[in-house]
Amino acid sequence: MSGTLDFFTNIQGFEVFGLGILSVVIFIPLLGALTVFFIKDATQAKVVTLVFMLVDFVIALPLMFSFDKTTAEMQFVERGWWIKDWKIEYYLGIDGISVLFIFLTTLIGIVCVLASWSAIETRVKEYMICLLAMQTFMIGVFCALDFILFYVFWEAMLIPMYLIIGVWGGTNRIYSAVKFFLYTLAGSVLLLIGILALYFESGGTFDIPHLMTVKFAFTLQVWVFVAFFIAFAIKVPMFPFHTWLPDAHVQAPTAGSIILAGILLKMGTYGMLRFSMPMLPDASQYFATAVIVLSLIAIIYGAYLALAQEDIKKLIAYSSVSHMGFITLGMFAFNTNAMEGAILQMFNHGITSGALFLCVGIIYERTHTREISKYGWGASRVPFYTTFFLIFSLASLGFPGTNGFIGEMLILFGAYENSKPYLFFLLIGIVLGAAYSLWLFKRIAYGVSDHSHGHGDDHAGSDSGDSHGDDHKVWDINFRETVALSIFLIFVFWIGFQPMDFLDYMHVSVDNLLGQVGAGTEAVVEAVEAVNEAVTTEAVEAHGLEAETVMEGAH
DSSP states (O other): HHHHHHHHOOOOTTTTTTEEHHHHHHHHHHHHHHHHHHHHHHHHHHHHHHHHHHHHHHHHHHHHHHTTOOOOOOOOEEEEEEEEEEEEEEEEEEEHHHHHHHHHHHHHHHHHHHHHTOOSSSSSHHHHHHHHHHHHHHHHHHBBBBBBHHHHHHHHTTTHHHHHHHHHHHHHHHHHHHHHHHHEEEHHHHHHHHHHHHHHTTOOOOOOHTTTTTTHHHHHHHHHHHHHHHHHHHHHHHSSSOOOOHHHHHHHHHHHHHHIIIIIIHHHHHIIIIIIIHHHHHHHHHTHHHHHHHHHHHHHHHHHHTTOOSHHHHHHHHHHHHHHHHHHHHHOOHHHHHHHHHHHHHHHHHHHHHHHHHHHHHHHHHHHHOOOGGGOOOHHHHHHHHHHHHHHHHHTTOOOTTTTHHHHHHHHHHHHHHHHHHHHHHOOOOOOOOHHHHHHHHHHHHOOOSSSSSTTTOOOOOOOOOBSSSSSSOOOOHHHHHHHHHHHHHHHHHHHHTTHHHHHHHHHHHHHHHHEEEEEEEEHHHHHHHHHHHHHHHHHHHHHHEEEOOOOOOO
């Protein structure tokens, strides 16, 4: 037993076939994809995929247990040359921010397999391969400390997600998949341009921690920040780059929506935290107010659009735009409360939005409609399902005792420190969030349905909800679905009652990040003062020379 505990608390030197633990966590899902490739039976493919996801989660757990919360240095570092002539390295490491999202990614991978167990009926093997490959690329993004390695993982994510939406999505899946691909690809081009600019201006390095220490010229910072911002804002997505998200969510299968909301959206904000702020601190401060204004627009605009939706998935998709606005505002408020609240809320949103999309997927399997007006019988016909849906809705609106509450409170505290007027708009967003969450639940559980799904022998209909057949009864959640929902439920209350278990990981890393941004601001102030002093000195000297000339002329 003591040996097992030692392994879970001291794994800095852990290796498998010469690979460190980060490499193992990254590539186990890819090994799973290779294994599934040789399996013909659909059920066996699902079982093997679930096993590999579980193994990946178990191996990732020691990262949490043995993580040193007292340092901002990168931990579990693996480093070696990949393409030496171009100074590209295989360089991995994590800090107190990225460790949380590796854990979240491995957790959500398990849920995605469970959510797809009966929902995916065609090309099951290929679908499971996409899920496993996606898992590898997402974890790689959070571990990479070389810019090119990061970019490879970042771009590779597009392929399996494009396939998940385009092959296994809804009736308009091709349009949504192409739109998702083009938006994110356009952002990736700008990201690559920014990476290359930093590479050449830094003397030729893709070393991310080193680039954080380089003092780039302010003009360069501005241009690179704009390129990075557009790339990451598309991924978040921030207003006005959000239009791909509702289409992608509506057409994606359940697991695709869970991955989009739970992980992919967080990669945009993670990019801002990892690259834009520490590498471009002066530009980050310079554009902070503009980003906050866009965030406030997203909060209110997304909430209003959510209120107008009649499709459950679209409503939750637009609510994500609003929730992510809280996160980006907290990040660019540049104080400890807001920053920690934003990072915690990134994690929270992955839990609650993933849970809500799972709820939609479960009920859609029974009714084959997402139209809210077709429901209204939830509390009487599927009480266990309705209970889960209520809890996740309350968590989404930030009800005390749930995970959403502490994150929102920290952001509110930080916004108050930064600028008191922001609170007015944030409170409007919170009120609207409560309105669309509770109104949705009321219509699902206690509303007046225009079709009698769930009553006696009434049955599910088409995908659009326009026609209804008599083939399937509505039933409450089964054991598999209960397990999947309970995974999210645990974290709703764990974070709600013990938030320090998660905040402790990020304290030092957040302090270090704010120090980097603050140091950059001080450098700008010093530079401006130096320029002003130089100009003043030149003016005085010129004035003195002019006075001497006048005196000589008078003599």
